[in-house]
Amino acid sequence: MVINTEDTASGTALLIAAAPAGKGCLIDATSVLPTLAAVPPSILTGTTAATVVELTDPTDPQTVLTRIRAAATAPGPLSLYITGQLHLDHKQRLIHLALARTTSATLRYTGLPWHWLANELKLRRPGTTTVVTDLVAAPDAWQRLRTEGLVLGYGIRVYGRITPPPLRRQITEPAYLKALATIWRSGANPPLAQLHEQAAAQAGPDEALFLAIGHTAVPSPAASALQVPNRPNQEPAPVPTAPAPISGSTEVAEEDPLPAIFAAAHAGRHGEAASLAAMWEGWALRTYGAGSVQAIHWLEVRADLARQAGDPARSCELWMAAANARLTRQQAPDDPAVEGAVDRAHHQWQELRDLQRARELGPPLVSLRRHVPGRRSGAVEAVQRRLELLHSMPPVQRATAS
Structure with missing residues (x-):
């Protein structure tokens, strides 16, 4: 896969596999690392030369942030492969990636806030960053993600899978990332969008949330605010009736x-x-x-x-x-x-x-x-x-x- 057509000589791949120890574990995150390790580094980054960094069951969110920051500031394309589980902080209602010592009571202090990752990546040049995920969401996080998706930022390619919480006392497998790695190990190297479709078809399950966000055209400076048409209320009650779906147009350079x-x-x-x-x-x-x-x-x-x-x-x-x-x-x-x-x-x-x-x-x-x-x-x-x-x-x- 070619991530950046301007500079493909050297790239960086950061592999993060993390999940809480004990009964709080929802996914066997680290089980995918041997399969990914067998993939040539240049395939993971889409570049001629590659640096691969692994974080296996990290315990300290500041340490993870430091590694992400170092990878984000490295020259050339960056690919992040993240497998683990997501939780919602009940106080601030923020999504966190659980780490090895995370519990429901310590999430805010032992988990990695997802917006930390987003903040580091938003400084990179659009089109040079790819994030591939295989994540399971705790029940509260799953409800949020079903309606809001997994937010990173403009110009970042995001592919992957988020699954709902497994049945009680079951632990899920990072089947999506394993499918990706297996396809690569077979000698095939299709474009990432096509690779995503193949891996998604193999990994399932049907209720999973699959992410496929490629590079999108940049709106022109003339982009206008969406105009929401007013619809007359249909009932005499003082409570407003259901609004019409938003419709309108926005001027863009290449596509709306x-x-x-x-x-x-x-x-x-x-x-x-x-x-x-x-x-x-x-x-x-x-x-x-x-x-x-x-x-x-x-x-x-x-x-x-x-x-x-x-x-x-x-x-x-x-x-x-x-x-x-x-x-x-x-x-x-x-x-x-x-x-x-x-x-x-x-x-x-x-x-x-x-x-x-x-x-x-x-x-x-x-x-x-x-x-x-x-x-x-x-x-x-x-x-x-x-x-x-x-x-x-x-x-x-x-x-x-x-």
């Missing part, structure tokens, strides 16, 4: 990424769609800055993708963030784009059946609704009434409240 993103979402590949949108949002943030119309555009795309994926809590959060970003830009509270974002946040909050999350998101929604009451009277009171009901109900009733 929206059709591919929404095609993936409509096909049920929600993680892939969310990863692509997050990648473009990262590009917009770096190119135009936080709060730019371009960054808000992709924030709203992600909000609608979360709705399509059946994650109303995340959709509500993102729509509120979009509304607040527009208000920060000095857009008026009665601006249709601001009202539309708040209406959609309100509707997604109404759709929540996770009562704890509904109670958490209720206060910021009330605050936002007071500032942006919308076109329908009674919207503020509707949020307040439901929030009061949630807090007044006994725990047994909360489980079935709607």
Whole structure:
């Protein structure tokens, strides 16, 4: 595979295989290393010469970060192969890669925050970095990843597999990476996208989330914010009805990424769609800055993708963030784009059946609704009434409240 057509003389491959010891282990991560070690280093990097670094069951996240930073700053193409398990930090709700000493209680201190990896890689030149993953997700992380995908950044090729948690007391195998290595060892060396398809077909399972994000065309500086059409409410109640799916167009230099993103979402590949949108949002943030119309555009795309994926809590959060970003830009509270974002946040909050999350998101929604009451009277009171009901109900009733 050719990663960088400008400089393919020397590259670096970093292999990370990590999983907690004991009953917290969900994947036999290190079992893939002998198979990968039998693959010529130049195949792993797609270059004539190659440096290969292995991290086997590391225990310290700072040590892993140091190795990632060294690999990220090395000249030439970089390929990362990561196998292990992902968990969600309940306090900050951030994805972490578990390491050898990680437990559920120590995740924030003994796991590697995924955004550390993303931050190191975003400094590299687009098109020079490839990340190949074979990961299993703990239940809480799996729910997040199904709707948001695995975020890295613009210009980074990402291929791989994320599987849901195995059945109780079972340990899964990194079958995807083993399939990749087996194909390479047979003497075949197809393009990475084709190799991914072959390995995915062999590895399964059907419910796995497969990632296939190649290099995408860069939008032109004229890229405009997505325009969300207003749809009249269909019910007389003060609660907004379901919004129409986001539609619109964005000028790009070579291609519009929206059709591919929404095609993936409509096909049920929600993680892939969310990863692509997050990648473009990262590009917009770096190119135009936080709060730019371009960054808000992709924030709203992600909000609608979360709705399509059946994650109303995340959709509500993102729509509120979009509304607040527009208000920060000095857009008026009665601006249709601001009202539309708040209406959609309100509707997604109404759709929540996770009562704890509904109670958490209720206060910021009330605050936002007071500032942006919308076109329908009674919207503020509707949020307040439901929030009061949630807090007044006994725990047994909360489980079935709607």
